[in-house]
Amino acid sequence: MAEDGAVMVYNSSAITDAKKNPFSIKVGMAQMLRGGAILEVTAVEQAKLAEDAGACAIVVSEPESRRRGGGISRMPDPSLIKEIKGSISIPVITRSRVGHFVEAQILEAINVDYIDESEALALADEENFINKHNFRAPFVCGCRNLGEALRRVREGAAMVRTQGELSGSGNVAGTVRSVRSVMGEIRVLNNMDEDEVFSFSKKISAPYDxxxxxxxxxxxxxxxFAAGGIVTPADAALMMQLGCDGVFVDSEIFNSPDPYKRVRGIVQAVRHYNDPHVLVETSCGLADAMAGLSLSEDRIEQFEHGGD
Known part of the structure; x- marks a missing residue:
């Protein structure tokens, strides 16, 4: 099986502790989320709604009022994480800053199910990512190309989040570009002669094995998984048809008169991404529900000038 191949790379080379889960276990835990939608939430009520609508997991984030206050964005308050974790039964993912291994230690101590080393927060270390082999919890990391994805896997990431624009503008173009970049490089790699793989791995700065x-x-x-700008069932199905295993959905999706219908539509689109009849059904009647997620002209201009 392909999954078994992913495990074997690390059987002899992983930096592990007897008290920590081996990488094979972490990869298996992440694979349990395959084919699902992960919702970003900022409150207990949103977490419960996401679970009721069929989300496979939730990402706990700072409340929007705190994020708008400016300053450094950090991991969420542990009390909020514990409150949400105690109110639902699906897995809880929580963000730490890139390179901030102490934040990751705190999150692991409160038994979060997964840790997302996220560029959506402020950077704690501009040069180094967390050595994820030193932790029991599986890690999620972002990427925009194949080399970046494989470097994060070497550091111990059990899930890759192929991402685009992360400011919540609803622009999916950056995510499509990143997903196509990863998939395109994989197709190029598949057509290479074995002797060319050494040069290719050096070119993309990724471990040869x-x-x-x-x-x-x-x-x-x-x-x-894909993340960034996914706000409609069609967006989610697009990511799945491009080859992703699931999607992350921003918390902005809850800013509507009927957030349950929107979340449920995306969950169904991920599950039935190749069935146009289901996609029609999930996309109907969402015009009002999408209010507030249209791109403004200034956001479009920002994106076109490299805003992601």
Missing amino acids: LVAQTKQMGRLPVVQ
Whole structure:
């Protein structure tokens, strides 16, 4: 099986502790989320709604009022995380700053199910990412190309979040570009002669063994989700048809008269992404529900000038 191949790379080379979960377990835990939608939430009520609508997991984020206050964005308040975790039964993912291994230690101590080392927060370390092999919890990391994805996997990421624009503008174009970049590089790799793989791995600054494994599997060696600008069932189905294993949905989706209908529509679109009849059904009647998620002219201009 392809999943078994992803595990074997680390059987002899992973930096692990006997008290920590081996990488194979982390990869298996992340694969349990495959084919699902992960919702960003900022309150207990949103978490319960996401669970009721069929989300496979939730990401706890700071309340919007705190994020608008400016300053440094950090991991959410542990009391909020514990309150949300105690109110639902689906897995809880929580963000830490890039390179901030102490935030990750705190999150692991309160038993979050997954840790997202997220660029959506302020950077704690501009040069180094967390050594994720030192933790029991599986990590999620972002990427925009194949080399970046495989570097995060080498550091211990059990799930890759292929991302685009992260400011919540509802523009999916950056995410499409990143997903197509990863998938395109994998297709190029698949058509290479074995002797060319060494040069290719050097070109994209990725570990050779993981590049070779990606070529053998024809996909990334870990679960790949898409994130950024996904606000409609059609957006979610697009990511799935491009080859992703699931989607992350921003908390802005709750800013509507009927957030349950919107979340449920995206969940159904992820599950039935190749069924146009289901996609028609999930997309009907969402015009009012999408109010507030249209791109403003200033946001479009910002995106076109590299805003993601």
